[in-house]
Amino acid sequence: MVRLAECKDKTEHKPIEVLLLPKKVYIPLSQHLGKICVPEVKVGDLVVRGQLIASAQAHVHARVHASISGKVTAIQDWPHPVLGRCKAIVIEGDGSDKLSSPSRITQAEVDSFSAEQIRNIIFEAGIVGMGGASFPTHIKLNPPKPVDTLIVNGAECEPFLNSDNRLMIEKAKEIIAGIKLVAKCVGAKNVYIAIEDNKPEAIKQFQSICDKRYAISILKSQYPQGGEKQLIKNVLRKEVPRGKLPFDIAVVVQNVATIYAIYEALYLAKPLYERTVTVTGSCIDNPKNLLVPIGTPIKELINYCGPITTKPAKIIIGGPMMGLAQFTDEVPVIKSTGGVLLFSEKEARVLEEEFCIRCGACVRECPAGLMPCLINLSSEKSLWQQAKDYGVADCIECGICNYVCPAKRRLVQTVKRAKLEIAK
Amino acid sequence: MTDRLIVAVSPHIHNKESVRKIMWLVSLSLVPAGAAGVIIFGWSAFWVIFWAVITAVVAEGILQLLTKKKVAILDGSAVLTGLLLAYNLPSNVPFWLPIVGSFFAIAIGKQVFGGLGQNIFNPALTGRVFLMACWPKYMTTFVNPGYDAITGATPLAVLRHAKMATQFSYWDLLIGRHGGCIGEVCILALLIGAAFLFVRKYISWHIPITYILTVGLLTFIFGPNGYFSGDWMFHILTGGLILGAFFMATDYVTSPLTYKGQIIFGTGCGVITAVIRLWGGYPEGVSYAILMMNAATPIIDRFTKNRIYGTNRNSSRRAIS
Structure with missing residues (x-):
């Protein structure tokens, strides 16, 4: 593990801003591991924000919801940040941000939910692991073996990114409420909130409002601290046996952004149709943390954070260590998109490969x-x-x-x- | 803008190290020892270093041209080989000896295997043992420090013949006031260079320290006046041990990858060096020890793999050996 140059300072103190509603969104039918969804709307249908627009019959999949209100104008192939190309539902916005179910669920109601009900709501909200793996959360929270430990992953070890960090700073209370639900759902008695020590503000937030039942693990800032198995090792001092999954040692790991989405689904009946994205890099003047509707082309995020100072030579979705370089700025934000990075010609230079000198x-x-x-x-x-x-x-x-x-x-x-x- | 984006596999950032930087900085770390050699033995030492380095660079360039490879003479690796070879020669050798040795080191020690990173044996030491085998007279005639060029024996040779070498104080040995190869005599200068490499994290303690401790321990145990009577400090400070342990045994290409392997490698070097020094036909054994352990590196690597996450020691070995 290595301490990297973090480059987080540009967006570390920038509160999450709500992106103006885009005129057009391209919502891919596959934003998760598992079976690709089938559209449940037709071209010409009117949809409202949060309305279910695609689902699948298979067990392993995550539902897709409209992220803006408007009219479905096409269902077509569109660039996809992970898959290259994928069928997407195109919605042209009508400018209103009408919600499909603008209700607020009371605390008493939430408290009465059983584990099964919680999982079902998570399934209906189309929540996936938002740290990058995009595995459907309702399946992850239904482990085939009993689980006693929940680790909340707030490490965010990728350089440049602050979307999880800002979420922890601004929505700590909500995340704690979400943690309570997840812990109840999987039956975890021990809860660890793991945060790297380069996020003092987030740590302070949690320490001030968190009750004693949850342990806050302050981890050394080193990459890849947020890798699921590495996190388990560094928080619990034990390893997941080779070829096994965390639940085999009675552990479940959840990313903070996912937990926030769970909170929203349960308390606000809000499906996962928007997320926080850090837009940064040396090429733009105003790097920001944005709350973005799923399906917004990253072009719009970049324009919003502009003006562009240097022509970007490489656009990366995700962090610089594991993110994917894109061939076009038309790709939409999907559920697992935590960051958009713009690298200049110099930063994107392809370095010449030499022989291995076995330095080790x-x-x-x-x-x-x-x-x-x-x-x-x-x-x-x-x-x-x-x-x-x-x-x-x-x-x-x-x-x-x-x-x-x-x-x-x-x-x-x-x-x-x-x-x-x-x-x- | 959309048609001109670079697409590459992650990661998209890199640290600032490069092969070239490592090679030049290791070369830089050898400068104090070379300077000390020139001060101790005079300008003849300088010319030996000069010819060795120039030949190494030229030979590398010619061979890369002939084999139609990219000419990379400025990556510092040829310079480093030339330097190390020169440091392993006496100062009073004829000018053609470093030239022949350097050419052999680059051609047979390195380029026939495919160039940087591919060789099995340390190129400089390959060159040295070649010279040792062909022109032993030149290779074992040393001059005493100073400009009068009086030939003399190295402390280890004195020890071998007289069983005692009391005319050398530890201080003399430390600053290099005795006969020997150009780069190996001034321990102080070598330690300065080694400290630099440690600070830059280019070398770790695993090879050099185990190597030196093993030689120290064995020479102490098997002393001339019975067990546990050896002058271990004398053995550590003389010959090519410090140069070899810090700068040649640690050569990335020819040493094991894991710390575990490196400890075995260092210990092995130490055992062979001590055996040659105590019972062998030569007063000095560093070159042969390192070369032999170079040959053992692939097998060491094979049995000292890291433990894969989530496996216990035994199951991981069974799975990957």
């Missing part, structure tokens, strides 16, 4: 205990079985090996390649 930096830093340089060499020689033997399947693709490599070897790229080849 990747071996020292690998949080999964692998030997990335050897996986890289096997993969380059198409020795997929060898790569497998070196444990390529255990790689979490955090990118730290690539970050520290003095020869700038494309370690993550070859790992991804090896995984694809082995899966064949």
Whole structure:
């Protein structure tokens, strides 16, 4: 694990701003792991904010809701930040922010919800893991084995990003209420709120309002602290056995943004149709944390944070360590989009790859205990079985090996390649 | 704007290290020892270093041209090989000896394997043992410090023949006031360079410290006057041990990847060095010790893999060996 240059200062103290309602949104039918949704609206239908517009029959999927009110003008292929292209429902806004169910649920009602009811509401709200993995939350909160520990992931170890950080600062009370519900849902007795020590404001917020039942774990700021398995190791001092999932050791990890979405779903009956996104980078004048309707093309976020000072050469969705470089600024914000980064020509320069000098930096830093340089060499020689033997399947693709490599070897790229080849 | 975006696999940021930077900074860390060598032995030492470095760079360039590879003579790795080879030579060798040695080091020690990062053996040491095998007379004739070029023996050779070498005080050994190879005599200068590498985190303690401690321990146990009577400090401060332990055994390319492996590697170097010094045919054994352990590096790497997250020690070995 490595302490990275955080570059968070630009947006650290910027309160979350609500983005003006976009005129047009492109809501992809797949924003989760699992089966792609089928539209439940037709072209020409009028929809309101929060209305269900797509779902699937399969167990593993997450519902999709309209993020603005208006008219469905098309259901077409559109650039997707993760999948490249995906079918999306296009909604042209009518400018109103009418809600489909503008109700507020009372505390007594919320208290009366059973675990099953909570899960059902989460399912209906279309909530997925918002830290990036986008696994449907209602399934994660229904572990096949009993769970006693909940870890709330507020590490946000990716440089540049502050969307979780700001959420923790501004919505601490709501997050605590959400934690209570999640803990009840999975039956967790021990709750840890894990925050990196570079977020003192968020830590203070939680310390001041959090009751004694929840432990606040202040973690060293190092990457990849927020990786699920790394977080479990550093909070609980135990490891998830190889090939197993956290619930196998009775643990569930939830990201703070997800927990906030759960709060909103249960207390405000609000489906997941908007999220916080950090828009930053050296190319824009006014980096910001924005509350953005799902489906808004990132072009609009960039314009809102403009003016653009330098022409961006690379647009990244997510953080700089694991984020995905985009080929167009038309891609929409989806449920797992925590950040939009604009890198200048200089920052985006493709570095020349040299021979591995076996310095061992990747071996020292690998949080999964692998030997990335050897996986890289096997993969380059198409020795997929060898790569497998070196444990390529255990790689979490955090990118730290690539970050520290003095020869700038494309370690993550070859790992991804090896995984694809082995899966064949 | 949309048609001109760079798309690449994550991560999108990198730290500021580069192979070139590492090689040049390691070369820089060797400057004090070289300067001390020139001060101790005079300008002849300078010319040995000069020819070794120039030949290494030129040979690297020619071979890269011939094999149609990218010419990367300024990445500092050839300079480093040249420097290390020169530091392992006496100051009074004929000018062609460093040239031949350097060429051999680059050609046979490095480029035949495919260049930087591919070689099995430390190139500088490969060059050195080649010279040792071909021109032992030049390689074992040392001059005493000063400009009068009186030949003399190294402290280790004195020890070998006389069983005692009391004319050298530890202070003499520390500052290099005795015969020996150019870069190995001034321990103080070497330690300054090594400290720099430690601070920059380019080397870790695992190889050099285990190496030196092993030599110290074994030479103490197997002393000339029975067990536990050896002058371990003398053994640590003489010969090429400090140069070898900090600058050559730690060569990234030819040493193990994990700390566990590096400790085994350092210990192995120490054992072989001590065995050669105490019972072998040569007074000095650092070069051979490191080369032999270089050969063992792949097998060490194989059995000292890191523990994969979520596995216990045994299951991980079974799974990946």
